[in-house]
Amino acid sequence: MSGKRLIVMKFGGTSVGSAERFRLCAEILRTAAEKDRIIVVVSAVAGVTDVILKTIEASRQGDAAMTDASLRKLELLHQALIAELFGDGHSHTVLSFVNQVLDQLRSSCRALLTLRSQISAETKDSLAALGERISAWVLANYLCQTGTSSEFVSAENVVVTDSNFGNAAPDMQATVERCQAVILPIVDRGAIPVVTGYCGANKAGQTTTLGRGGSDYSATIIGAAAAAHEVWIWTDVDGVLTADPRICPDAATLPEISFAEAIELAYYGAKVIHPKAAYPALDAGVAVWIKNSFQPHVGGTKITHSAAPFNSPVKAVTCVNHATLITLVTRRDVHSAELFGRLFLRLGQEQVDLLFATQSSPEHALGLVVRKEDTARVLHLIHNVFRIELAQGVVLPLAIQNDIAVIAVLGESMRGTCGILGRVFSAVAAQQVSVIAVAQGASELSICFAVASANAAEVVRAVHSEFCEGAEFAMGPASRPDLSLIAGV
Ligand code: ADP
């Protein structure tokens, strides 16, 4: 038993999006468990978290009809899934658990509708995480029914976090202790623990969530805490691609990328991995694979400390489609760096992540490019920090440009390579698109620039075609994962 590798396998929403998908997961796990010790982390069924959040929002706004319709949708979707997986005879116990979970959502929505109150961040997180509670329960039971020993595990008993509801960070030491106490004994009994993704709990036991798409982060937190050999993230594409396949259908799969590249890629819009998921794995030295649960025999992408170089300096082109440029200009007779410094301090204290910033000293101007969802918060903060300066005209009225997109061109081999910027902007100019703002990271790992959102897709395609089409991304067989265990799936 102890000679076997320990692997954390995370299944995303689309990988458990239907009864058919559950069957494939179970088959992947059954075969994998013959060879390795497995811990599973699972997301909610595709779309379920969105519906839960919409239901909460509808109740908060007093929309009873919409609340009922959404609750009904959740109920029907799960009922159909369970009926198909378990058949009428065996579905009763699974269904009664799911009904209990949905009752929790129902009664909270009823309270919101009646009281017309605001929902606390604590309550919102406890409801947002319910989708994972259901999918993990269904998967654990389905594995048992199909002969693979398995136990449901609530991440609230394992992943210890701070109290930053909606965007919690793990306490790794406490999580290591919980993994040893809760998860590893299940593995030692020869069963597969199926852990709810996306959530954890603070020290007081209140449910927290790790941010949207956070089940990837759950997987690497648990992988690091359990000292796993590898983390495999099963999704609906072949791995990390040179661009979002919805924008560039000819994007190629990257066999290997470094942790640094994965962090940048995710930060600048590649949804395939959560922006924070690389950190626990990087710290613990655990390799991460991204693989396609729809095509388990395909190699996937390995995220590792030092990825093999390719013949293209650019590995990927990514895009954040909805962003805002906020430009601050000060009067020329003041020391703008001191003012801007105060603002950066506050942005840091409030944990606002900028996409990028540009500064022009002669113009006394600072451009902040922020995600659309952060715009109102940043504007509020600027008005607070510079209340007096704005009133006295020391800081001029803000210029705000909405509907911009940030495109990032990424790759570690860009460092020290001449002519990349020239090629990027020639490709953009050929589309007759004007660039609104530009920044190159000091590490030379990425070049970011902003264009109008309406032009984003064509610019991504043009830059991708300039660098990534026809680039040789293939590598020798030595770097391939051992897929023999799932070759027959
Ligand atoms: P899951 O439900 O498995 O967590 P996600 O929807 O969160 O899956 O992430 C997978 C999706 O990420 C893909 O279907 C793809 O459309 C999108 N994506 C965006 N950029 C990239 C990229 N560079 N490589 C791979 N996928 C990407």
Ligand code: ASP
């Ligand atoms: N279900 C959560 C979400 O939709 C977490 C995840 O899928 O990773 O954000």
Ligand code: MG
């Ligand atoms: Mg995801």
